[in-house]
Amino acid sequence: MAAGPPNREAVVDASDVARSGTAASTQVVPNGGLAYTVLGRAAGGERVLDAVADHLDDAPSGTVDLLIDDLAPVAEREGIGSAIAFANRLSDRFEGQANRIAIGYSFEGPAEFVSRIGARVGSVTGADAETVAAVERLSRDDPTTFGYVRRHWDEAKRGIEECDRNYPQSKQVHAVLADPETTPRTLGAALSGLVTLGALDTWSETVGPTRYDLTAYRPNRAWAVGVAIEADAADD
Template identity: 70%
Template sequence: MTDIARSGTAASTQVVPNNGLAYTVLGRTVESEQVFDAVADHFDGVPDGAIDVVVDDLAPVAAREGVDSAVAFVDCLLKRFVGRVGRISMGCSFEIPVELLSRVGARADVVVGPDAEAVTAVERLSREDPTTFGYVRRHWVEAKRGIEMCDRNYPQSKQVHAALADPETTPRTLGATLSGMVTLGALETWGDTVGPTRYDLTAYRPKRTWALGAAIATGVSDD
């Protein structure tokens, strides 16, 4: 299903030959139940378990209607189709709120994304340095955004912080978060400096950061 149509609510369906794919375009303002009804139309005369349902990305729902609405969408999807389909797969881009990833992950039988090494690294940090882990757990998304917005190669935490608009962190708490990201292998420090730590943003690893964030958001506790 897609919401790329910009106007109207009429649905049109095309079947891609030989690929077993039915592609339905719905209006941008379509309600969740209309989406589910369009999906259910393809179940007529088909044995239970013969069709898989794929949600490409929950991020647009969360961005448009909020996290609670996106979670409600997932709950309704599961209620209507669990037992009727072979598998339900839901995608989440890493730009979504951590809360959404965490809440949807708790409803899934299997979370695919965080690799085993990333999970191990996060669990080790939570055990050995729970204070730093707490900062990373709460602020990794903002730290990621600050790193990617900062135009310096070797900034201090206050300079990364200055790149953020309306930050939740302070320079100190962001620095603690960046320090944790160094420990987790997403970032490096720049040499042995005297005074405030400088971070080597040329060594930033975005894919590693995403994997660590997924590990944090989908099951690692800071209790």
């Protein structure tokens, strides 16, 4: 693909900005450099993909970059399964036709999407260098704990955010999870790793089992840790 700006662009809008009552329409600017298709939020996944296909039909294979702005609203509104299914259908349908497929996902969305889609994509980007370095140190210095964090960071993040206690034990965090993959012990190991990686603290005023200080929880850091881990996994 030649360097520089694209010769033309096409936008398919299926966002909340275009409400469900909006009739589908396509507008083309006078010079033909931009086509804008409005579908509205109620458009199903296949309808969105069909609209994308309409813009790709007359383009030679491998000459178009395809960008999905943000799938987090889909995951929040319709569930993780719907967002994953859409991403998979997108990849299956356009993988051989598009030059590159990029899927945006904002950190406000459920973190499970990142861990589940990571095995399907060629690369995950967005991790900051400092977090990547911290994850690499944990992998090198404590590979056992790193293994638990790598497998269960998204479930640990979800447990922290769903727990209404300020200073819970791992079993109390585990108790709020629906259908967990972890046990209280393995969740505790993942939480311990997140402490080492700076996403939360432990509560020091106890002589019993470890309690985690969720008042010191840093959701952005937990998200950055997850992205760094998935970026490393995608590159393996």
